[in-house]
Amino acid sequence: MSEIVTFSKEGRIGIITVNNPPVNALSQAVRAGIKSGIAQGIEDQGVDAMVIICAGRTFIAGADIREFGKPPMEPHLPDVCKFIEDSLKPVIAAIHGTALGGGLEIALSSHFRIAVATARVGLPEVKLGLLPGAGGTQRLPRVAGVQAALEMITSGTPVAAPKAKNMGILDEIVEGDLKQAALAWAQKAVEQKLPLRRVSTLTAKVDSPTVFEDFAKANARKFRGFIAPYKCIEAVKIATELPFDQGMKKEREIFTELQASDQSKAQRHVFFAEREVVRIPGLPDDQPTREIKSVAVLGAGTMGGGIAMCFTNAGIPVKLLDMKQEFLDKGLAIIKKNYANTVAKGRLKQEVMDKRMSLIDPTLSYEDLKDADLIIEAVFEEMGIKKEVFGKLDSICKPGAILASNTSYLNIDEIAAATGRPQDVMGMHFFSPANVMRLLENVRGAKTSPEVYATAMKVGKAIGKVPVLVGVCDGFVGNRMLAKRTRECGFMMEEGALPWQIDKVIYDFGFPMGPYAMGDMAGLDVGWRNRKAKFDSLTEREKKNTILDKICEMGRYGQKTGSGFYKYDEKRNATPDPMIEELILNHSKEVGIERRAITDQEIVERAIYSMINEGAKILEEGIAARPLDIDAVWLYGYGFPVYLGGPMFYADTVGLKKVYEAIVKYRDMIGAEYWTPSPLLEKLAKEGKGFYSK
Numbered sequence: 001m002s003e004i005v006t007f008s009k010e011g012r013i014g015i016i017t018v019n020n021p022p023v024n025a026l027s028q029a030v031r032a033g034i035k036s037g038i039a040q041g042i043e044d045q046g047v048d049a050m051v052i053i054c055a056g057r058t059f060i061a062g063a064d065i066r067e068f069g070k071p072p073m074e075p076h077l078p079d080v081c082k083f084i085e086d087s088l089k090p091v092i093a094a095i096h097g098t099a100l101g102g103g104l105e106i107a108l109s110s111h112f113r114i115a116v117a118t119a120r121v122g123l124p125e126v127k128l129g130l131l132p133g134a135g136g137t138q139r140l141p142r143v144a145g146v147q148a149a150l151e152m153i154t155s156g157t158p159v160a161a162p163k164a165k166n167m168g169i170l171d172e173i174v175e176g177d178l179k180q181a182a183l184a185w186a187q188k189a190v191e192q193k194l195p196l197r198r199v200s201t202l203t204a205k206v207d208s209p210t211v212f213e214d215f216a217k218a219n220a221r222k223f224r225g226f227i228a229p230y231k232c233i234e235a236v237k238i239a240t241e242l243p244f245d246q247g248m249k250k251e252r253e254i255f256t257e258l259q260a261s262d263q264s265k266a267q268r269h270v271f272f273a274e275r276e277v278v279r280i281p282g283l284p285d286d287q288p289t290r291e292i293k294s295v296a297v298l299g300a301g302t303m304g305g306g307i308a309m310c311f312t313n314a315g316i317p318v319k320l321l322d323m324k325q326e327f328l329d330k331g332l333a334i335i336k337k338n339y340a341n342t343v344a345k346g347r348l349k350q351e352v353m354d355k356r357m358s359l360i361d362p363t364l365s366y367e368d369l370k371d372a373d374l375i376i377e378a379v380f381e382e383m384g385i386k387k388e389v390f391g392k393l394d395s396i397c398k399p400g401a402i403l404a405s406n407t408s409y410l411n412i413d414e415i416a417a418a419t420g421r422p423q424d425v426m427g428m429h430f431f432s433p434a435n436v437m438r439l440l441e442n443v444r445g446a447k448t449s450p451e452v453y454a455t456a457m458k459v460g461k462a463i464g465k466v467p468v469l470v471g472v473c474d475g476f477v478g479n480r481m482l483a484k485r486t487r488e489c490g491f492m493m494e495e496g497a498l499p500w501q502i503d504k505v506i507y508d509f510g511f512p513m514g515p516y517a518m519g520d521m522a523g524l525d526v527g528w529r530n531r532k533a534k535f536d537s538l539t540e541r542e543k544k545n546t547i548l549d550k551i552c553e554m555g556r557y558g559q560k561t562g563s564g565f566y567k568y569d570e571k572r573n574a575t576p577d578p579m580i581e582e583l584i585l586n587h588s589k590e591v592g593i594e595r596r597a598i599t600d601q602e603i604v605e606r607a608i609y610s611m612i613n614e615g616a617k618i619l620e621e622g623i624a625a626r627p628l629d630i631d632a633v634w635l636y637g638y639g640f641p642v643y644l645g646g647p648m649f650y651a652d653t654v655g656l657k658k659v660y661e662a663i664v665k666y667r668d669m670i671g672a673e674y675w676t677p678s679p680l681l682e683k684l685a686k687e688g689k690g691f692y693s694k
């Protein structure tokens with residue numbers, strides 16, 4: 001037996017203990033250890049029953065994802081599960097923490113399952129572009145019913161133990177010491193000769209023959225673009241149609257197919273990227289950070305209010321400052337309404353809402369901010385105002401306080417220079433709605449100290465964000481790349497495409513919405529104001545591309561004015577507007593561009609490859625340290641489809657040679673001013689490598 005799986009005996013009960021930190025993943029050694037532990041218990045005449053239990057913070061959290069894509073090693077998990085289930089001696093799974101994926105499959109192959117009340121059980125494989133591959137799709141519908149199995153397997157969301165008991169997944173919720181409870185259970189099973197419950201022998205019944213179709217239809221919007229959810233439905237259906245062993249064979253075939261798919265590779269990449277992105281290359285793991293026990297937010301507007309909620313949600317008290325009482329009252333009312341909506345949906349208890357509201361201390365006085373550990377400014381995006389605010393904060397806030405700006409594009413170094421402590425100044429760029437969007441772009445200035453930005457990364461994780469560290473440049477990582485897509489889409493509209501064609505292509509690519517529908521939702525006046533602010537830095541062609549100006553000059557700001565690029569009915573349903581089509585055709589004539597047919601493929605290439613090329617330049621400049629930083633920004637802040645893994649991972653999937661050749665093609669078509677290949681991209685393409693090549 002290896003150290004990570006041990007076999008011990010208490011009385012006549014054999015205990016198989018898994019101890020493979022941090023989450024007891026089912027590596028080859030763990031699988032082998034469990035199998036030989038069960039074998040030992042079966043052979044040992046002094047053993048009447050066995051318990052599978054885990055050390056550390058959780059029961060088995062699934063297969064070892066790092067082993068995927070490598071040659072599979074024996075024993076295979078389905079065989080280990082069968083070996084457990086076939087045991088003639090009772091096997092009890094004792095669960096704490098999270099029994100996920102292969103962990104729940106091990107438990108479902110045991111004869112009885114007990115858990116502490118705080119445990120959760122789930123089959124999250126679909127989030128990795130997979131399906132449960134060791135009997136989860138065949139055993140769960142037999143024990144919890146088809147509908148429940150469909151929901152659990154296609155959502156991947158774990159279920160709390162009490163609910164899992166009601167669903168028939170768990171036999172008992174135990175209190176006190178789990179191991180003692182498991183031993184007592186095993187004793188009872190032996191003494192009362194409880195019939196061994198082998199889930200594979202049960203039947204998965206369907207209440208209605210259309211349950212699978214109906215389920216797929218009902219979730220079409222949620223499953224859009226993904227392959228795995230439909231394969232999950234197919235496998236559960238098989239559980240209702242075929243004998244267990246044949247169903248297992250089918251499940252394994254589908255699993256193997258999905259494991260080799262680009263979608264699963266992308267989603268596995270995203271799993272690790274989300275965890276790796278918080279680690280800052282070049283900084284020691286024990287980098288000192290500052291303690292953040294109190295926060296202040298300047299500006300009670302939409303962003304300020306959302307940012308305040310991020311901290312109250314994490315139990316951190318917030319001082320919320322604004323210039324006028326009416327602004328404060330309005331901001332607090334919006335926060336209250338947001339919480340009340342969540343309570344009304346049953347997703348938050350009233351007392352928790354009250355607690356969070358009580359953590360907000362509104363103020364009109366800068367003086368009240370003097371003891372805050374972290375101050376986040378979310379005032380109007382104008383450099384003069386930012387400098388004035390930071391100058392004031394510099395004079396009031398205690399030494400060691402972190403002064404952060406939520407600016408989405410202004411120069412952090414210039415803001416920091418307005419203080420005498422630039423080492424304590426940085427950007428913390430939240431995304432709207434700040435209490436919902438998971439991305440936090442942490443912007444380190446030229447003088448920001450490692451202690452300060454390491455603290456901001458820790459704060460980001462503590463408030464449930466995916467914090468990404470980036471450098472100072474116009475638009476940081478996200479908006480800088482987005483500007484390239486916006487430019488190219490604007491050019492294609494001049495050259496022959498229409499906004500609704502571009503939107504459909506970007507939507508079908510996998511984004512939640514196309515750029516023009518998004519513009520109409522956010523308000524075209526926002527983009528128009530940015531365009532005006534940046535007008536002098538635009539190229540001649542961009543200056544002449546006045547389609548947005550013309551639409552806004554008509555007072556068409558999008559949904560809020562009933563029309564923008566689209567026209568909207570009272571339910572805000574969008575319809576392409578012939579008036580806009582005419583406006584665009586006239587514009588092309590005006591600027592002397594002969595319109596041509598633009599293919600959907602060209603739209604994808606120009607919209608996405610322009611961003612990838614810019615991403616490569618961002619890497620060259622060190623604005624982002626790794627491609628995964630860029631992918632995380634786009635996945636958690638801009639809705640890049642998770643099954644493509646982010647723009648840089650997607651580029652590798654397409655192949656950098658192909659991306660490079662397309663960029664060269666557009667350089668020759670549109671101009672080097674817009675399409676000069678990044679030297680890094682060119683080099684990697686010529687070496688047959690990718691951004692993630694080792």
Ligand code: T1G
Nearest residue numbers: 023025061062063064065066100101102124132133134275
């Ligand atoms: N394999 C390998 N490493 C894993 C892992 C796994 N299954 N789960 C977590 N880790 C690493 C993770 O990368 C991180 O490493 C550390 O553990 C702590 O994780 C046949 C096919 C369990 C809820 O999808 O959801 O079973 O960054 O930071 O926030 O049907 O981890 O420290 O180096 O996330 O407390 C199905 C995945 C697999 C569960 C804990 N299982 N894990 O969350 O910690 S497929 C999953 C999680 C499968 C079978 C199939 C979470 C967690 P590092 P963490 P956490």
